[in-house]
Amino acid sequence: MAIPEFIVKLREHVGAEPLWLPAVTAVIIRDVPAGAPFHVVPDVLLVKRADTGEWTPPTGICDPDEQPHVTAAREVREETGLDVRVEALLGVGAVGPVTYGNGDVASYMDTSMRCVVSGSSDEPIVGDEENTDVAWFPISNMPVTNQRFRMVIADAVAQLKHPQGFRPRMGYEKRTAQ
Template sequence: MVMATPEFVTRLREKIGNDPLLLPGVTAVVMRPPQQEDPIWALPEVLLVKRSDNGQWTPVTGIIDPGEQAHQAAVREVKEETGLTVQPAALLGVGAVGPVTYDNGDVCYYHDTSLRMEVVEGTDPTPIVGDDESTEVKWVVINQLPAIAPRFRMVIADAAAQMKHPPGFVPRMGFTKRSEMTY
């Protein structure tokens, strides 16, 4: 299965071939409050999609179009891939991802913006497979995640932490303490 490639990337690839390309990316971590009855043990759920190109479970991800804000891309990607109407709730981090080498030899690095998203109140929270980029979509309690890449496990944990304690949240993705910075 070939994932949909934005037209602007296709045009760039015609000029640069498979050479490394830096692209703006977005990871939309859609969370919802615990659905269990017991408030002591209740944990939030995260929306995951099973990618059609590699069979991996991930949050919704995508490439930000030229002129598009990260939160707009996250809303658009979630709608396209799952049919859900969401809104941004929090910035989880911004950082480098890659290199990613695709089957056709293309090499990409992503400057990824990760956002916690929420389903818009009053809309149906039932996800669907909205396009050919995924084969399954489902809500998963955060302590029952399937095999998932470490960066996604981290950003899901950060989304849960931010959701539970917003004032004390410190992002891990792309964040370096001032004392650790080098110039």
């Protein structure tokens, strides 16, 4: 994965010690066309991560002084080649800690947002080395296995369909086996 230059410089000082970083998850939803049959569901744009092989929404770390909605649009453009517009806040919560293969430890304050394609095309491309594939999937048949990502995708569809009744999620609950 590409490590932002400011984190590389910070790691020179703190080594593998835990970092607390602002991050975003951009959930891009393509709604059902008007007049579509009842069984047709919205699509979600997913990327296949090069490091884990998992399908996820585009994610990324905020650059210094960068607003989260700007980070979301930048990360989507870098990872998929698509221009998006942030339409709604889905939630904010802590993620991690994550220990990487090189021993670095980080936790993230993630801001999840629902986005829509704003450019002239909604045909994605693999835009960088962070991902090996990118594709649209119906939400009823998506290859996402991470519970948090499944939750924020469901939140994105709920917010799209019922914006007046939607309340952004505050915190991502960890499920424990009972």
